[in-house]
Amino acid sequence: MVLAELGNQLSAALRNLNESTIVNEDTINTLLKEIGNALSKSDVSMSLIIQMRKNIKEKVKLDQIAAGLNKRKIIRKVVFEELIRLVDPGVPLWKPVKGKSNVVMFVGLQGAGKTTSVTKLAYYYKKKGWSTAIVCADTFRAGAFDQVRHNAAKGKIQYYGSDTEKDPVVVAKAGVDIFKKEGTEIIIVDTSGRHKQDSELFEEMKQIETAVKPDNVIFVMDSSIGQAAYEQATAFKNSVKVGSIIITKMDGNSKGGGALSGIAATGSPIIFIGTGEHLTDLDLFDPETFVNKLLGNGDIKGMLEKIKEVIPEDSSSLKEIAQGKFTLRSMQQQFQQILQLGPIDKFVQMIPGMSQMPQLQGNEGNLKLKAYINILDSLSDKELDGKKPITQKRILAIAQGAGRHPKEVLELLEQHKMFEKLIGGKVPGGMGNMGNLLSKGGPKGLQQLQNMMPPQMMKQMNAAGGMQGLLNSFKNMDMSGLAKMMGGGGGGGNPTAGGNNPFAKMMNGMGGLDLD
Numbered sequence: 034m035v036l037a038e039l040g041n042q043l044s045a046a047l048r049n050l051n052e053s054t055i056v057n058e059d060t061i062n063t064l065l066k067e068i069g070n071a072l073s074k075s076d077v078s079m080s081l082i083i084q085m086r087k088n089i090k091e092k093v094k095l096d097q098i099a100a101g102l103n104k105r106k107i108i109r110k111v112v113f114e115e116l117i118r119l120v121d122p123g124v125p126l127w128k129p130v131k132g133k134s135n136v137v138m139f140v141g142l143q144g145a146g147k148t149t150s151v152t153k154l155a156y157y158y159k160k161k162g163w164s165t166a167i168v169c170a171d172t173f174r175a176g177a178f179d180q181v182r183h184n185a186a187k188g189k190i191q192y193y194g195s196d197t198e199k200d201p202v203v204v205a206k207a208g209v210d211i212f213k214k215e216g217t218e219i220i221i222v223d224t225s226g227r228h229k230q231d232s233e234l235f236e237e238m239k240q241i242e243t244a245v246k247p248d249n250v251i252f253v254m255d256s257s258i259g260q261a262a263y264e265q266a267t268a269f270k271n272s273v274k275v276g277s278i279i280i281t282k283m284d285g286n287s288k289g290g291g292a293l294s295g296i297a298a299t300g301s302p303i304i305f306i307g308t309g310e311h312l313t314d315l316d317l318f319d320p321e322t323f324v325n326k327l328l329g330n331g332d333i334k335g336m337l338e339k340i341k342e343v344i345p346e347d348s349s350s351l352k353e354i355a356q357g358k359f360t361l362r363s364m365q366q367q368f369q370q371i372l373q374l375g376p377i378d379k380f381v382q383m384i385p386g387m388s389q390m391p392q393l394q395g396n397e398g399n400l401k402l403k404a405y406i407n408i409l410d411s412l413s414d415k416e417l418d419g420k421k422p423i424t425q426k427r428i429l430a431i432a433q434g435a436g437r438h439p440k441e442v443l444e445l446l447e448q449h450k451m452f453e454k455l456i457g458g459k460v461p462g463g464m465g466n467m468g469n470l471l472s473k474g475g476p477k478g479l480q481q482l483q484n485m486m487p488p489q490m491m492k493q494m495n496a497a498g499g500m501q502g503l504l505n506s507f508k509n510m511d512m513s514g515l516a517k518m519m520g521g522g523g524g525g526g527n528p529t530a531g532g533n534n535p536f537a538k539m540m541n542g543m544g545g546l547d548l549d
């Protein structure tokens with residue numbers, strides 16, 4: 034993950050603060066030094082670091098903190114606020130207006146990820162019910178229009194471009210006019226990549242801006258840009274009215290701090306981050322969530338949003354779950370929905386403390402899920418609905434039909450039995466009531482789910498058996514181990530172990546949702 038190293042070092046600095054026996058000026062100076070070093074190693078510009086250290090110093094006045102107040106907590110809060118300030122210039126986010134044409138122009142350095150992000154953004158709004166279109170005004174790079182054509186086709190998005198017209202201003206204006214006339218709500222203009230030194234290309238960019246009068250100019254920045262970020266971003270800001278930022282390739286391993294300096298240079302807020310090459314690899318940016326993830330505190334908000342996106346409130350499997358039933362068909366439906374969450378590894382990273390686990394790279398969870406879906410697809414309707422038992426002979430036939438090992442079929446059936454028990458409320462501390470929450474309440478139910486999460490989640494997670502075991506459970510889709518570890522009691526363990534532990538309940542609840 035980009036900025037992972039920075040996150041580790043900042044977390045370590047804050048841990049040192051927690052572990053220090055006394056808190057005095059020396060403690061603060063040491064902390065500031067460690068934070069400064071971490072930021073500097075990640076390519077954050079020196080002027081930003083100096084400013085941040087000054088701000089922290091000014092806000093933390095040890096001699097003015099009343100006796101009895103927790104100094105460490107106050108310092109941590111100030112550091113957190115200042116980290117947020119690094120990624121949040123405090124400017125309101127641009128929001129398109131429904132029912133009118135909103136023109137968005139993309140600018141950025143060559144290869145920053147503009148064309149990819151243009152399609153992702155168009156797709157994002159399309160999925161939310163907006164009419165969207167792409168205009169390719171990159172007449173400079175050979176193949177740019179083909180790339181737009183190809184990407185747009187993938188997302189079934191309207192597009193405009195020209196194979197013959199060489200003047201990008203003409204193409205941009207013509208495309209925007211056409212889509213405006215059609216009443217398209219989001220019209221995104223992709224422009225060619227340019228470098229600070231390309232004065233001609235910068236002039237051309239200004240002309241496109243004048244011609245299409247964008248409601249928002251989005252500056253696309255590659256997270257690996259490094260120290261050059263500030264200067265480059267300033268050059269763009271001085272030429273066109275940069276209103277928002279998208280940082281791309283956040284799924285990579287770059288240091289990432291340079292991009293943070295780019296934010297300061299433009300004074301514009303980040304609206305999205307690119308987290309992969311696929312159409313859906315675009316995440317809304319929320320400064321607080323970002324810093325929480327950076328410090329390994331997880332992203333519960335994002336996790337709930339994702340669940341809300343893929344599990345419809347009227348899902349028949351949720352209705353069944355609410356009634357304490359869980360058939361293999363429900364399991365099949367839920368697995369399919371979970372796959373829509375994207376890579377499971379990414380999802381798991383939203384859980385506190387797991388964002389920086391190197392073991393989470395890869396796609397094993399999804400492969401397992403797909404294997405299970407293959408097996409479930411080989412079942413007959415009666416078997417899926419629990420109207421016919423699955424015999425030994427059938428297990429062999431199902432395995433053959435799905436192209437999987439019979440052991441995996443057995444494993445799946447065992448998992449199903451365990452979920453069935455949990456959902457049926459046969460396991461104390463199980464998820465009987467979770468199905469209700471989610472199926473009846475929809476988003477409200479999710480809110481309740483969120484409320485059930487204890488603040489000391491991380492502590493409990495560690496106390497409950499350690500990260501590695503938990504991680505393995507996630508990766509192996511082994512809910513029984515996970516439930517046991519959380520004190521829940523699935524899969525033949527002590528069924529009463531869950532007690533009133535809310536975290537155990539939550540994990541059991543997730544078991545019912547097949548999030549693992």
Ligand SMILES: Nc1nc2c(ncn2[C@@H]2O[C@H](COP(=O)(O)OP(=O)(O)OP(=O)(O)O)[C@@H](O)[C@H]2O)c(=O)[nH]1
Binds near residue numbers: 148149150281
């Ligand atoms: N891993 C990853 N790759 C990305 C992301 N965004 C873009 N890319 C890749 O980055 C490369 C360049 O992306 P483009 O969208 O072509 O970049 P561009 O800014 O339009 O390029 P020019 O038109 O030449 O300026 C492509 O290989 C993309 O697949 C991202 O968020 N993550």
